[in-house]
Amino acid sequence: MIKLISFKICPFVQRVTAALEVKKIPFEVEYINLKDKPQWFLDLAPNGQVPVMVTEAGTALFESDAIIEYIRDEYGPLEDKVSNEQRAQDRAWSYLGSKHYLVQCGTMSSKDRETFIKRSEKLVAAFAKVEAQLSGKTQFFKSDELSNVDIAWVPLLHRAAIVKKYTDYDFLCGLPKAQAWQKNVLGSLAIENTVSEDFEPLFKNFYLTNTYLGDGQDVPLGDTCGSSACCG
Ligand SMILES: N[C@@H](CCC(=O)N[C@@H](CS)C(=O)NCC(=O)O)C(=O)O
Incomplete structure (x- = not known):
């Protein structure tokens, strides 16, 4: 199952959880203390920030923009037939x-x-x-x-x-x-x-x-x- 490394009131995390919720993709969450980041988290996140998503294959992804694109590519877009121009505008x-x-x-x-x-x-x-x-x-x-x-x-x-x-x-x-x-x-x-x-x-x-x-x-x-x- 997908795992999200999270902080409870982080809006960047919520963008990702909203995308997962809409696609009905199950995920588990591990919360960390951003004031005392564990070493295992720093090893996964080059930017030192949440969200980090660990994919079903075990790969750690960071940066919410990149994670959102991964969800679309891996689990399918929310809408069909979006033109390249429209995608850029979106x-x-x-x-x-x-x-x-x-x-x-x-x-x-x-x-x-x-x-x-x-x-x-x-x-x-x-x-x-x-x-x-x-x-x-x-x-x-x-x-x-x-x-x-x-x-x-x-x-x-x-x-x-x-x-x-x-x-x-x-x-x-x-x-x-x-x-x-x-x-x-x-x-x-x-x-x-x-x-x-x-x-x-x-x-x-x-x-x-x-x-x-x-x-x-x-x-x-x-x-x-x-x-x-x-x-x-
Ligand atoms: N560009 C990042 C921003 C993420 C971000 O700012 N996360 C905050 C929590 S809402 C964080 O991890 N802050 C800890 C830090 O910057 O050290 C993304 O889109 O994922």
């Missing part, structure tokens, strides 16, 4: 998602309003680009078929949904097509299988405790909107 939109994982983590970790607003601008701008790209007529990013682009945005959309649930702040405020897309994507897969059982409490403890978001901000964030007071 990769680019996926990259736009994954390059914002750490931006979202940094934003959620902000300790004060000013830092939060500054850090959230990049992420909100990326969601606005998605809003402009979505037709609003299909369930998912390109069509009614889930694609690798949707999978790449799962960690961002899932985290945004948890933030909204606990704080009322919505990263997708004022972006109705993106909000509908978020609902469709998160509703299309068993999201609980893409994270550890204790993901939500850990996430809350890490990002929604002693942070600006966690300190019960309930006033609109100035021009950035965000709370139900202006977003509904």
Whole structure:
């Protein structure tokens, strides 16, 4: 069976587990402490980062982009007949998602309003680009078929949904097509299988405790909107 070396709140890992979940490929997970990386892990991962996937043949793969491509090549693509141009565009939109994982983590970790607003601008701008790209007529990013682009945005959309649930702040405020897309994507897969059982409490403890978001901000964030007071 495939084995994933993981860290419980890592968005790069969740992109991979989401791809495995959608394809219904069984996997086991071993969690490591990133502050005290075991030597066996460092021997497998030249970049020293999770995720690492050990394939059924026992080969260790690193870098989530490469792992996602391996899953497609080994277990079949999510969609049939994607042209080379479309595949390049899909990769680019996926990259736009994954390059914002750490931006979202940094934003959620902000300790004060000013830092939060500054850090959230990049992420909100990326969601606005998605809003402009979505037709609003299909369930998912390109069509009614889930694609690798949707999978790449799962960690961002899932985290945004948890933030909204606990704080009322919505990263997708004022972006109705993106909000509908978020609902469709998160509703299309068993999201609980893409994270550890204790993901939500850990996430809350890490990002929604002693942070600006966690300190019960309930006033609109100035021009950035965000709370139900202006977003509904
Ligand atoms: N480019 C890497 C990024 C992975 C990454 O940043 N993982 C983080 C956890 S979310 C990590 O392992 N950090 C430990 C470190 O950088 O030492 C990928 O796509 O797999």
